Amino acid sequence: MITPHYPEGVPLPDILPAVLACVIFAGAYVLIATEKWASRTAVALGGAALVLALGISDAHAAFFSEDTGVDWNVVFLLLGMMIIVGVMRDTGIFEYLAIWAAKRARGRAFPLMVLLIIITATASAFLDNVTTVLLVAPVTILICQRLALPVVPYLISEVFASNVGGTATLIGDPPNIIIASRGGLTFNDFLVHLTPVVIVLVAVLIGLCRWLFASSFRADHERIAEIMSLDERELIKDHKLLVQSLVVLGIVLVAFVFHPVLGYEPSVVALLGAGLLVVVTRVTTEQALQDVEWGTLAFFMGLFVMVGGLVESGVLGALADAVGGFAGENLLGFTSVLLWGSGVLSGVVDNIPYVASTAPVVAGLVGPDGQPEVLWWTLALGADLGGNATLIGASANVVVAGIAARNGHPIGFWQFTRYGLVVTFATIGVSYAYLLLRYFVLA
Template identity: 65%
Template sequence: MNDWHSWAAIVVFFGTYALIISEKIHRVAAALGGAGLMLAIGATDDVSAFYSEDSGVDWNVIFLLMGMMMIVGVLKKTGLFEYLAIWSVKRARARPFRVMAMLIVITAVASALLDNVTTVLLIAPVTLLVCERLGLPAAPFLIAEVLASNIGGTATLVGDPPNIIIASRAGLTFNDFLVHLAPLSAVLIVVLIAVCRFLFRKTFVYDEDRAADIMALEEREAIEHPRLLVQGLVVLALVVAGFVLHPVLHYEPSVVALLGAGLLVAISAVETGEVLGEVEWPTLAFFAGLFIMIGGLIDTGVIKQVANGLADAIGGNEAGGSMVLLGASAALSGIVDNIPYVATMAPVTQDLVDAMGGAGDHVMWWALALGADLGGNATAIGASANVVVLGIAERNRQPISFWQFTKYGLVVTAATVLLSAGYLWLRYFALA
């Protein structure tokens, strides 16, 4: 890393990261400013930033988010989220901890079947309404759901984008992920619920009067536009089917989401301007800035150097190597987006696996997946779902600061990664 561009890119990236952490300026301004500096110093260029699949803006993520935000915006007008909020609170007898546990489980299961970003887009509006009804702060519930979405997304091939990259490179199937990672993911969700009971214990204040008021409500009365609701749910079901059938249809999730959003706007009576007004444009701009900054680190070889350093540290020791890969991936995924990290580490991991004679149990790949997916919980910008929920919270005047999220995320990440290390060691080495 003798090229001055590499060192300049590192300075820009960590300088921008420091600004985001300090919250001295808005995170969107920091990310776009950092992206501009990466372009200005020549760490990347317009072709790489806007057109490169390896180091440019991931337009699939941007347009997936935009399409799903439009669909959610239409569904919000039907009263569906009010219905779900009342229904869930009544089933939990309006007990705050029970409500959180229910939302955590629903989020985790949905994240495994869909993907974590789509799930939080659907669950967050319900959560905000639940907290409003119960007179509770929304931040603890939203944070718990984000953590659950990243853990639940670990369980399947489609739950988190890094898993798709790993599956493609390693030749793994949907069932492989179910057999090897879903059991651990289920255990980690139980652990998350227990940890949240401790972390957010001051939040669980039961208000008898509010509880009585909610228990007296009839959730069906919340539906204001039944025809629009049916249209929205049919389109959402088609979109979900498109996500699940990706291996057959070969349509990217972004294409499916945009087709769904366009169809819903076309068949409904909702004004296009109203739907576009529901899109979290600052969140999309923040993602674009992050992608360009990370692209600068990729183009200057910084991330490749880190990957090679990991490979040198691992050597031919499969047991020790899987632990190093798990820990390093968790740490790095809390700082840089896990998608470009996994894209960079996948060929390195393949070389390691080949050097170890093929490693038929795929433990190195599971270590990479667990580290990248669970490490995203460490900071407020460690995973796409985190950034999306922070944007939704800010839009609804329930802002969550970088440190407010991170102080809880670090605890959960440490616990889940340590448990994952024990799982890998027991299943693939001690009991093999």
């Protein structure tokens, strides 16, 4: 039995703003899913404009509020890392890494996917998953082009790996940072409670990808022989720029890991790194900005404003409060609802605003002694893994979709979702078994 520790109830939302917010978000979601009438960016910006024009949200709530506005930390983190990646692209390092990875897998399609999944999941645990996919996706596209492999299955598998791997640590996925802040949890808490199940989930993901993308694992023996004969070192085009870029990137990655100690947000670290790289190299400002995915950044802004409308009108708060009210007498039942409900809702709305809305409810259910702590791990697993369900469920999904479209390999909403739903159901199912065993059966 658990007793709520938060004030009774959240006021019901005003009906008209709540209905309008729901209609706008649902309409935008349908347009994004059908992909027939407008681009994702146009739909998101149009929905944001309606939210503001109808007075559901205002300028302060949309642009300055931490709870209902654009998450500028995410936007500027992406901008900074896109600039760094764009500069590094001119060095030839991505071609080098592509050939290196292909040779390690000896050109075989499935071992290559396994290698990329493990690299992505591991890196996402110690960086944030958005940074990881920004670095890995360009390499993946080059590998697939060299080996005449379909690009999209490899990119989708990396998105799944980034969201699964990012679940393992406090800094791996933005929702985890919110949960740690609300719950007073440490980096080591996440390692002890979530890393064991994430290792299992990566193995499960590899098995699922072997089944889901079976038709993609074909071999072109001429291409493989050509790859194996290459010397990847010859692909480095500018050694001086490469050294400068790697030094700056190394500083940025170390700062990411130690950002709680340094006191700089990851977005600030990324922008400082981008600025430093432009200053110390011969790259012009125009060259540095030409590879920025402006459409992706605009999509995020519009999506944040629309979801902020749901928060501002009280829709998400009332929903979270209603779910929280179920918890009073049944910890196991609420754990089940929270895990699966978070998985569903994080697939529909971006998991960052979802966790920001739900964390206060969970904090109210967790007592002053920090118990039952299982609720925090339940929320993290549901929100992080649920982000794999749809193309807009997590930041990494949207970023990879933007990179893929820019390189001529667009990823459709339903193309992603038909795989994402399978992966989400399987990984949350394994997580549910883990929670039951560790916190209820063996507790």
